[in-house]
Amino acid sequence: MIRSLRAKHRLWWIFSAIALPLLLFFATQTDQGPVYTVSSSPELGRVLFSTQFEAQASGGIATVGVKAVQRTSKIYLELDPSEPLKKPDTLVYWQTDDRLENARLLGTLGGNTRDFPLSNSQQSGTVVLYSLGHQKVLGQVPVDLRGDR
Amino acid sequence: MSISYTSVGWNPQKKWYDLTMLAGILAYLAVFMILSFVLHPNITAETAMIRGFGTGALVLLHVILAIGPLCRLDTRFLPLLFNRRHMGVTMFVLGLAHAVLATIQFHGFSDMNPLVSIFVSNADYGSLGGFPFQPLGFFALVILFAMAATSHDFWLANLSAPVWKALHMGVYLAYALLIGHVALGVMQAETSPLIAALVIAGCLSIILLHLIAGFRESATDKALAPTDGMVALCSVNEIKENRARIFTVAEERIAVFKYDGKISAVSNVCKHQNGPLGEGKVVDGCITCPWHGYTYQPNDGASPPPFKEKIPTFNVHLEGNRIWVDPKPNPPGTSTEPAVIANAQPAKVDDDPFYVGYFPKGPTSIMARTRLFFIAAIGLSVLTAVIFVVAMQPFPAAVFEFGTVREVEGYLRTTPYPHLLVERPGEEGTWSPYYLVNQGKYGANEATASFANQWVSLKGTLIYRDDQTMVELLPDGITALTNPKPAPDTQIHQGESVTIQGEIVDSKCFLGVMNPGDLKVHKACAIRCIEGGIPPILVQRLTNGDTRYYLLTGPNGQSINKEVIPFVAEAVEIKGTLRKSGDLIILETAPAMIQRI
Numbered sequence: 114m115i116r117s118l119r120a121k122h123r124l125w126w127i128f129s130a131i132a133l134p135l136l137l138f139f140a141t142q143t144d145q146g147p148v149y150t151v152s153s154s155p156e157l158g159r160v161l162f163s164t165q166f167e168a169q170a171s172g173g174i175a176t177v178g179v180k181a182v183q184r185t186s187k188i189y190l191e192l193d194p195s196e197p198l199k200k201p202d203t204l205v206y207w208q209t210d211d212r213l214e215n216a217r218l219l220g221t222l223g224g225n226t227r228d229f230p231l232s233n234s235q236q237s238g239t240v241v242l243y244s245l246g247h248q249k250v251l252g253q254v255p256v257d258l259r260g261d262r
Numbered sequence: 263m264s265i266s267y268t269s270v271g272w273n274p275q276k277k278w279y280d281l282t283m284l285a286g287i288l289a290y291l292a293v294f295m296i297l298s299f300v301l302h303p304n305i306t307a308e309t310a311m312i313r314g315f316g317t318g319a320l321v322l323l324h325v326i327l328a329i330g331p332l333c334r335l336d337t338r339f340l341p342l343l344f345n346r347r348h349m350g351v352t353m354f355v356l357g358l359a360h361a362v363l364a365t366i367q368f369h370g371f372s373d374m375n376p377l378v379s380i381f382v383s384n385a386d387y388g389s390l391g392g393f394p395f396q397p398l399g400f401f402a403l404v405i406l407f408a409m410a411a412t413s414h415d416f417w418l419a420n421l422s423a424p425v426w427k428a429l430h431m432g433v434y435l436a437y438a439l440l441i442g443h444v445a446l447g448v449m450q451a452e453t454s455p456l457i458a459a460l461v462i463a464g465c466l467s468i469i470l471l472h473l474i475a476g477f478r479e480s481a482t483d484k485a486l487a488p489t490d491g492m493v494a495l496c497s498v499n500e501i502k503e504n505r506a507r508i509f510t511v512a513e514e515r516i517a518v519f520k521y522d523g524k525i526s527a528v529s530n531v532c533k534h535q536n537g538p539l540g541e542g543k544v545v546d547g548c549i550t551c552p553w554h555g556y557t558y559q560p561n562d563g564a565s566p567p568p569f570k571e572k573i574p575t576f577n578v579h580l581e582g583n584r585i586w587v588d589p590k591p592n593p594p595g596t597s598t599e600p601a602v603i604a605n606a607q608p609a610k611v612d613d614d615p616f617y618v619g620y621f622p623k624g625p626t627s628i629m630a631r632t633r634l635f636f637i638a639a640i641g642l643s644v645l646t647a648v649i650f651v652v653a654m655q656p657f658p659a660a661v662f663e664f665g666t667v668r669e670v671e672g673y674l675r676t677t678p679y680p681h682l683l684v685e686r687p688g689e690e691g692t693w694s695p696y697y698l699v700n701q702g703k704y705g706a707n708e709a710t711a712s713f714a715n716q717w718v719s720l721k722g723t724l725i726y727r728d729d730q731t732m733v734e735l736l737p738d739g740i741t742a743l744t745n746p747k748p749a750p751d752t753q754i755h756q757g758e759s760v761t762i763q764g765e766i767v768d769s770k771c772f773l774g775v776m777n778p779g780d781l782k783v784h785k786a787c788a789i790r791c792i793e794g795g796i797p798p799i800l801v802q803r804l805t806n807g808d809t810r811y812y813l814l815t816g817p818n819g820q821s822i823n824k825e826v827i828p829f830v831a832e833a834v835e836i837k838g839t840l841r842k843s844g845d846l847i848i849l850e851t852a853p854a855m856i857q858r859i
Contacts, residue, residue, distance in 0.1 A: 114536050115424055116483055116514055118431065123476040125434050130469045133441050137462050140445035143391030145782045146453040148763050148833035148859065152804035171661065172303065197659030201726040202694050204686060216688045221845070223728035223808065245686060245694050246668075246724050246731055 158184035161258055168242050168252030171199035179240055181231075181258055188231045188258065190240065192222060201246025205229055208253075209238040216241060231258075269414075275619035279345040283352060286640040290318050294647040304657035306777045312363045317650055319356035320440060320464075321643045326350055327437060327468045331475035337541055338631035340552045344619035347413045350433075354403075354410040361403050364396070367776065368787035371702030372794050383786035392832065395447035396786060402439035405432045415534075423536045441465055451781035456653035460646060485510045488589055495585040498525060498603050502614065506549075508540035511589040516576055518585060519544055519560050523606030526560035526598065527576035527587050534571065543616040555618035562597040580604075660727035660774035662734075667721055670696065670733060671743065673750050674718045678815040678848060679797040680710040682720060682733065683750050693750050695846040697732040697797055698722075699770050703787075705795020705823075706735055717743040725774040729845075730811050732773050752844035762812065762849065763835045763859060764802040766826050768792045769813075772801065785831035792823050792830060800836055800849055812840070812849035825853040833859045 114122065162181040167174045178193040192205060205227070208216035219229035222242065237258050242251040294314040298305050326349050332339040369376035369383065380400055386392035409430050412418075418426045444461055486493045486509055493511045501507050501520040508515050508530050515530035517540030528549065530540045537553030544550070548557035548566055558565055563573040572595030577588040580601045592598060615625035624632070672684040673693075683693040698706040698720070721739035725732040768791035771779030778784060780801070792798050800812040814836075816822040838851030 114427060114538075115531055116510070118424065118427055118536075119476070119479055119483065121428075122431065122434075122472070123480060125431075126469060126472040126476055129434070129438060130473055133438060133465050133469065134462075136442060137445050137449075137458070137465060139390055140449045141458050143450065145391055145450040145832065147765060147781065147803050149803050149805050150763055152806040152808060197728075199659045199661050199726075201661070201724045202684075202696070202729070202731045204694075206688055213687055218686055218688050218692050221694075221729035243687070245684060246670075246696075246726060 158182040158189070161188065162256055164254055164256070166240075166252050166254035168194070168198060169200070169249070170194075170196065170251075172196075177242070177252065177254075179254055179256060181256055190219065190229045190231060190256070192227050192229070192240070194222070198222070198242070198244075198251060200244040200249075200251055202244060203251065204243045204245055206241040206243060207231060207238050208241050209236055213241065213243070213250075273620050274622075275341070275624075276345050276348070279619075280348055282636050282640075283349055286636070286643060287318060287322065287352065287356070289640060290321065290643045290647050291315075293644050294318070294651060297648060297651040298654075301651060302654060302657045304659050304777060306662075308363060308367055309657075309777060312360055312367065313650075313654075314647075315356050315360035315363065317647070318643075319353050319360060320444065321646050322349065322353040322356060323433075323437060323440065324464050324468060325639045325643070326353060327433070328471055331471040332635075334475040334479060335471075336631070337552065338628050339635060340541075341617055341619060341624060341628060341632045342635060343553050344555075350406075351410045351413055354406040357403055357406055361399060368396075368784070369790065372704075372790040374790065379786065379790060383789045390446070391450065392782070393446050394786070395443050395445075395450075395782075398439045398446070399443040402436040402443060405436040405439075409433060409436075418535065423531075423533060427536055437468070447783055451778070451783045452653065452655055454653035454655070456649055460649055460653075482508060482515065483510050485512065491588065492586045493589050495587055497583040498580065498585060499583060501525075504544040505614065506540040506542070508538065509587075511576075511587060512591075514591075515540065516587065516591075517542075517549070518578070518587065519549060520603070521547075521560060523603050524560075524600035525578055525580065525585055525603065526600045527578045528558060528560065528563045529574040529576075529591065529594075531573065532556050533565075533573055539573070543614065545616065550616075550618060552616070552618065555620055561600050562595055563592075564595040655778070657777050658727060660772070660777050660779070661725065662774040663724045666723060667736060668724055668733075669719060669721050671717070671719045672696070674698075674710055674713045674716055674720075674740070676707070676710050676714040678813065678819045678821065680706040681846065682718070683752060683844065685750075691751060693752055693844045694731065695844060697730075697769055697773075699732060699734055699796055701734055701737070703768075703770075703791040703794040703796065705797065707795050709735055709740065713740050713742060715749060717746045719743055725770065727773045728809055728811070730769075730773050732769060734770070734775075750844075752846075755842050757839045757841035757848075757850075759837070760840045760849070761835060761837045762800060762802050763833070764800045764810075764812075765832065766798050766814065766830050766834060766856075767801050768796045768830070769799045770796045772799065780831065782831055788830045789827055792827060795821075795823060798823055798826050798830070800834075810847075812847050815848055815850050817850050817852050819848070819850060822851070822853075826856065828853075829856050829858065835859050 165176050165178045168177050176195040180191040182189050203222040205219040205222050206216035207219050239253050239255045241253040291314050295310050298310045329342045333343050365376050369379035380396045384394040495509050504521050506517040506519040516527050517530040518527045521544040532539050532551040534556045537551045539551050542550045542552045550557050563575040565571040574591035574594050575596050575598045578601045579586050615627050617624040617628045672682040674682055680698040682696045686692045700706045719741045722733040722735040767780050768788040798814045802810040814822050835857050836851050837855040838849045841848045
């Protein structure tokens with residue numbers, strides 16, 4: 114390298130030694146990561162029934178935890194998949210006979226724990242996960258609401 | 263060196279060098295990709311490749327930029343310089359692969375030319391945090407392209423070494439641009455301190471190496487003052503046999519060689535790449551440049567035939583043991599009389615290690631240092647890949663069933679955005695809303711307009727995340743059903759006033775077409791998608807890991823795509839009215855009610 118370029122090299126790296134650390138410092142201060150909203154804690158209740166079952170997921174089989182919880186006078190079903198099922202439009206049904214057509218739709222299952230209220234006078238039934246997008250039953254499990262388990 | 267141009271003048275050193283470099287790059291990419299798919303099963307192949315090639319290019323650029331100063335600090339690193347250009351071209355190819363994939367993914371398939379989109383989609387040039395990072399990468403790539411394209415000796419000879427060298431010092435600017443590209447891009451979305459620490463450590467190492475080498479050089483650049491037109495240099499005993507000492511006289515450095523009982527002085531600047539001849543050695547009677555092995559006769563500065571390079575010579579004489587030089591250079595190739603050392607001792611056995619790439623075999627001490635460098639560089643690179651992949655944010659379970667066409671029936675609505683109401687089995691009167699979009703970065707307004715409020719059958723590809731579902735329509739994929747049923751009763755219900763914090767995203771990418779489909783790295787793409795008519799959604803992330811989705815409309819339920827563009831991919835707080843239409847949750851708002859937080 115000739116002398117004039119050596120001088121430019123030195124000047125450039127002196128400039129870089131100031132500018133680049135400053136840039137990196139500001140970059141760490143202007144983090145544009147996601148913003149979160151504090152979620153309310155789930156209300157505690159008496160667990161009437163607890164089980165888990167296997168459901169079809171895109172990567173194979175996922176375990177879904179099911180709890181029937183009594184809070185004041187209402188009974189809720191808590192569904193807790195161990196991992197997202199990655200199935201389109203996963204619907205949760207409460208089935209009290211053999212026919213899905215007669216089942217009651219409780220709601221949709223996202224990636225995380227979801228609560229679904231059951232009506233006050235519930236008889237035991239079966240939780241059915243059904244992917245409307247794939248038109249396929251993903252899994253089901255009977256739930257006994259009669260006593261402590 | 264050769265007398266005619268060939269694409270690559272291969273020799274064993276170059277082959278070993280290139281194979282080692284390629285093995286290192288393949289190891290880096292393999293570790294990056296395999297680990298990405300193992301630790302992040304939801305990552306898409308495109309994202310893994312974009313990140314793998316991008317980080318690979320940046321790591322290789324650090325290796326390249328370390329070689330120069332290391333050679334200045336320890337001459338045993340000099341063999342690394344011999345074939346550094348191949349490293350540079352390889353790094354450009356990696357960067358190009360990263361840029362092409364990213365441009366197609368983030369800027370392709372829309373109304374706008376992807377190259378124009380790089381500069382205008384995110385036009386937040388006034389803020390540091392929001393500053394568009396992709397143009398920085400583009401300009402860096404242009405510089406690296408100019409360097410790769412002119413890397414051959416043909417350009418070196420035709421541009422002249424000083425011009426070529428000045429052009430290739432553009433790599434420093436490219437490096438600064440790339441640090442900006444990373445700092446204002448991925449570092450804004452990836453919140454792990456490990457990634458920031460990696461970038462900062464790499465950058466500081468390069469800066470430190472160049473500063474140390476630069477200031478050490480500046481000490482040699484202090485010109486010696488002449489006495490009666492001549493400059494006293496040093497004693498002949500201070501120069502090793504067949505080696506030189508470097509001095510600065512007048513404007514430039516000269517190399518004073520001792521060989522065969524004689525002293526000659528030539529310019530220190532090699533004709534080829536302006537390498538430091540004074541750090542070379544007299545081999546077979548010729549001064550041999552340590553960078554690429556160009557050779558010059560010590561007495562006249564001319565390359566031995568058939569080579570034609572010539573460098574300036576300087577007149578020298580001895581007073582006792584003291585070497586004196588005339589600071590006025592002779593024209594290149596001028597023959598001068600070497601100063602003869604009285605009572606010169608015959609040279610001992612030459613045990614002074616020296617190596618340039620075209621020699622058949624390198625001395626152990628030098629080659630051990632070269633091997634150590636490569637082992638360290640590859641080891642650190644692979645470690646960097648591991649740290650980067652481990653530190654990446656988890657990828658959400660979002661799916662685009664690319665290549666799988668499904669048929670869905672339902673009732674098509676076009677307001678506020680095209681969606682299909684799909685009847686759920688079981689209870690009557692419950693419907694799943696599926697957003698409808700076209701292929702590419704386009705909404706489905708035109709494709710669905712003539713089927714509004716009709717029962718239809720659709721062909722398309724499913725996109726889904728959490729409880730949200732979308733269909734990417736095939737061209738002409740809508741057929742009206744001939745046996746229509748009554749329209750679903752999903753009236754929009756009066757809602758409540760709310761204030762919600764979250765991020766405005768384009769629903770198509772966020773629900774699964776890209777992963778990740780949010781935050782700053784995806785901002786330009788989200789803008790292209792929303793401008794193309796993809797429904798904008800406010801995503802509210804809860805601390806329990808849950809996500810809520812709000813379809814954004816104007817105050818009267820009209821499309822609000824154009825109005826939300828300035829706020830896309832940023833943390834915002836939106837005031838508005840929440841309305842429900844079946845399971846579709848709509849947030850009616852206005853630009854004045856959206857604020858950055």
